[in-house]
Amino acid sequence: xxxxxxxxxxxxxxxxxARLDARLLPLLREIGARATLRAAAERLGVSYRAAxxxxxxxxxxxxxxxxxxxxxxxxxxxxxxxxxLAADDAARKALTRLEPSFAVSVHAAERGASxxxxxxxxxxxxxxxxFAEAPAIRATLALQLQFKGSLESLADFAAGRADLxxxxxxxxxxxxxxxxxxxxxxxxxxxxxxxxxxxxxxxLAAGNPKRIRSLADLARRGVRMVNRQRxxxxxxxxxxxxxxAGLDAAAIRGYGDEEFTHLAVAVSVAAGRADAGFGVRAAAxxxxxxxxxxxxxxxxxxxxxxxxxxxxxxxxxxxxxxxxFRRIAGRFVGYDATGAGELCTLQALSGEEL
Numbered sequence: 001x002x003x004x005x006x007x008x009x010x011x012x013x014x015x016x017x018a019r020l021d022a023r024l025l026p027l028l029r030e031i032g033a034r035a036t037l038r039a040a041a042e043r044l045g046v047s048y049r050a051a052x053x054x055x056x057x058x059x060x061x062x063x064x065x066x067x068x069x070x071x072x073x074x075x076x077x078x079x080x081x082x083x084x085l086a087a088d089d090a091a092r093k094a095l096t097r098l099e100p101s102f103a104v105s106v107h108a109a110e111r112g113a114s115x116x117x118x119x120x121x122x123x124x125x126x127x128x129x130x131f132a133e134a135p136a137i138r139a140t141l142a143l144q145l146q147f148k149g150s151l152e153s154l155a156d157f158a159a160g161r162a163d164l165x166x167x168x169x170x171x172x173x174x175x176x177x178x179x180x181x182x183x184x185x186x187x188x189x190x191x192x193x194x195x196x197x198x199x200x201x202x203x204l205a206a207g208n209p210k211r212i213r214s215l216a217d218l219a220r221r222g223v224r225m226v227n228r229q230r231x232x233x234x235x236x237x238x239x240x241x242x243x244x245a246g247l248d249a250a251a252i253r254g255y256g257d258e259e260f261t262h263l264a265v266a267v268s269v270a271a272g273r274a275d276a277g278f279g280v281r282a283a284a285x286x287x288x289x290x291x292x293x294x295x296x297x298x299x300x301x302x303x304x305x306x307x308x309x310x311x312x313x314x315x316x317x318x319x320x321x322x323x324x325f326r327r328i329a330g331r332f333v334g335y336d337a338t339g340a341g342e343l344c345t346l347q348a349l350s351g352e353e354l
Contacts, residue, residue, distance in 0.1 A: 005251035008091050010084070012061060024058045024066075025088055028081050031067055036074040053259075056267045060286075085334055101332055102156070117142035118312050121153035122166025122260040123233045125299060126282050127196060127332045136324040141315050147261065157302050158184040164193070164316070166235045167182050169349055170200065172298035184302075187345055191300040192344040193317060199281040199334035200237060200297055203269050204290040210275050212292065215245050218276060224254040226265055226274035234262070238278045241294060281334030291334075308343055317341040 010017040030040035041051035059066050066081040074101040124147040127331055132145045133212035150167035204212050210223055228234040247254045259265045265277035270287040320341030329337035
């Protein structure tokens with residue numbers, strides 16, 4: 001017999017409020033104990049850059065700065081971070097006393113009947129992240145989501161490590177992500193589930209102070225960009241657009257500097273570490289950045305045809321077509337979720353206008 005026990009988590013107040021990353025509070029505790037971000041990151045086994053990005057991205061959700069980093073003086077917690085840690089300590093102590101009253105026993109016979117979670121490997125997308133985290137969705141859908149590049153997600157799917165693979169294809173970009181699909185998808189074996197159309201382009205510093213108006217401007221002196229990682233659909237799109245424009249990536253400062261999510265790219269631009277970065281309009285809007293649209297694309301999920309009508313997949317498709325998801329999608333600039341959840345053949349990859 002095993003047990004299910006309650007767990008403390010933090011999220012923004014209100015219906016559908018975003019949750020704080022579970023890694024944040026342990027990182028804040030280590031910063032408070034060690035007084036440097038580097039020592040805290042090493043203690044937790046993450047890179048300095050990953051720890052920095054976690055702090056900057058979560059500060060927006062928390063509603064204020066969580067740390068102060070000063071050259072030569074290390075790092076210390078802000079009053080907001082100290083109040084959050086104190087409240088977390090108090091909540092955990094209270095929960096420890098109450099836990100026996102709320103624990104749920106799970107018997108062996110019941111474990112065999114439990115619903116299987118869907119394994120989803122997917123290219124990073126802010127709307128998909130919000131969908132997976134929404135309480136209304138989590139209440140009806142068991143989902144194990146891992147964000148990876150489009151090609152890596154499709155490789156997981158082809159190898160049977162994922163039930164669904166999330167990837168994106170832009171109109172006319174047959175040499176981009178779509179060009180690698182044929183090795184991993186089969187028209188008789190596989191199907192597509194529609195997710196959303198979205199806008200990709202350059203995220204630029206607020207007000208566009210460098211006056212970047214085209215891809216060619218990225219190669220100007222004094223302009224620095226930040227890129228997505230190799231193998232991601234957005235990186236493949238960026239490479240394709242540069243090739244079409246006859247531009248040499250080596251001439252662009254920062255083209256080899258990589259981040260693993262749209263939001264991390266937006267944070268880098270917003271923090272002044274780069275002047276431009278490729279990503280979706282919604283990420284730019286979240287951080288008040290200027291946006292130069294370059295391509296409209298469709299985000300899909302690949303699924304085996306034989307699994308498409310299973311109960312778990314049916315719940316997933318129903319959740320995409322539900323009113324709760326439409327409300328979530330309505331908060332994201334540059335997205336069109338019309339038809340989300342529809343099952344399509346692979347012909348839709350090349351036969352659909354965006």
